[in-house]
Amino acid sequence: MLKIAPSILAANPLNLQRDCLEAEKYGAYRISVDVMDGHFVPDITFGHNIVAYLHGILNIDIEVHLMVENPSSQLELFLNAGADVLTFHIETLSDVNRLIDYIKSNEKKVGIAINPDTNIENVEKYLEHIDELTVMTVVPGKGGQSLIVDCLDKVKQLRKIRANNNLGFDIQVDGGVKKENIKLVNNAGADIAVAGTSIFNSENSIQNNIQALMDAVR
Ligand code: DX5
Numbered sequence: 001m002l003k004i005a006p007s008i009l010a011a012n013p014l015n016l017q018r019d020c021l022e023a024e025k026y027g028a029y030r031i032s033v034d035v036m037d038g039h040f041v042p043d044i045t046f047g048h049n050i051v052a053y054l055h056g057i058l059n060i061d062i063e064v065h066l067m068v069e070n071p072s073s074q075l076e077l078f079l080n081a082g083a084d085v086l087t088f089h090i091e092t093l094s095d096v097n098r099l100i101d102y103i104k105s106n107e108k109k110v111g112i113a114i115n116p117d118t119n120i121e122n123v124e125k126y127l128e129h130i131d132e133l134t135v136m137t138v139v140p141g142k143g144g145q146s147l148i149v150d151c152l153d154k155v156k157q158l159r160k161i162r163a164n165n166n167l168g169f170d171i172q173v174d175g176g177v178k179k180e181n182i183k184l185v186n187n188a189g190a191d192i193a194v195a196g197t198s199i200f201n202s203e204n205s206i207q208n209n210i211q212a213l214m215d216a217v218r
Contacts, residue, residue, distance in 0.1 A: 002186045002193055002217050003029035004210055005063060005172070008054075009045060009143040010196030019206055020054055023199065026207040027214060030061035030084070032174070032194045034143075037068035040092060041141030048074070048081040055082025063087060065113065065174070065194075067140045072099055079106045087111030087134055087172075090123050100129050111172070115140060116151050120158060130169050132192070133158055137185075138175030143196040147176030147185075155188035179212040186217040 006023045008016060008031060020031055033051055038044040054062055061084035068074055071088035072095070078086060086103050088094065090112050103110045111132035112123055116139060123133065135154045138145035151173075158171050170191040177185055178198035185193050199209045 002182070002190060004199075004213050005030050005032045005192050005194045006199045006206075006210070007032040007034055007065075007143065007174070007194050007196035008050075008200070009034040011200040016050070016054070017057060019200060020058060022206045023210065024058055024060050026210045028060060028210065029192060030063055031058060032063045032065055032196075033083075034065050034196075035068060035074070035078070036141060037070075039069040040089065041067045043141055048077040051078055051081040051083050061085060063111065065111075065134070068092070070094070072102070075099070075102055079103070079108060083108065085109040085111055085132065087113050087132065089113045089115065089140070090126075091115055091118060096126055097129075100126065113140075113174070114154070116148050120154055120161070124161065127158075127161060127167055127169055128165070132170045132172050134172040134174050134194075135190075136175050137173050137177070140175075144201070145176050147178075147181050149181070149184060152184060152188040152190075155185075155190050159189040177213070179216045182213050182216045 036043045036045040063085035064078045064083040066088045109131035113134035137147045137151040172192040173190040174194035177193045177195040
C-alpha cells in the first residue's frame, strides 16, 4: 500500500503542531520537511529547530529533504534535532559516499533525490547503499506545482533495477501528488508519496484530504 508523507511546506506555520498531529492521527506515514537554503533553490524555508520541535510531539518519523547546496554542512544539525531520514540531492555534486556513510553511522536512513532532468544512471551505483530514492516529479523549490508524469517512468525503471539486483531501497515520489493523479504514482510502483498542497492547503480537512489520497489507490 502506497504510504502518504505530508509535506509541511504547504502547511500554515502558525498551525504546524495542530496540523502535523492531525496528519499523524489520520494515517500519515511520516512528515516530510522541505529544507531550502536560497541557493540550491531560490526559497528559504525551515531550520533544524522545527525538526526538533516536531520530533518532540510526533510518534511518526520525520524525513528531512535537504534542498541545499552543501548538505554535509547541515547533517549534524538535523540528525541532532531528531531527523529519521535525511534526503539530499545528487545534483549538489557532494561527496555522496561520505554523506551516505555519515548518515548511516548515526543509524538513520539515507535518501537521495533526483530532479526531473536527472537520469537514473547518475545514481544507479549508490542504490545498493541507500534506503530511499526520491524521484522529484516537480522542479524542486516550490509547492503547488503540477506533477510531471514523464518522471514516473523513472519509478518503473527503479522498480526493475531493484528487482533485478535484489535491492531494498524504497522509491518515493515528491511533487504535485493529488487525488487525481496518485493512482498513476501507485501504478508506477512508488512506495511513498509526498504530498503538501493536496493535504494542507485546500478547503477540506487534513483528515479528508489524506483519506481521499488513500481511497484513490485502494
Ligand atoms: C518541492 C517540494 C514539494 C513538496 C510537495 O521542492 O519538495 O514537492 O514537498 O509539495 P506539493 O505536494 O504541493 O507539490
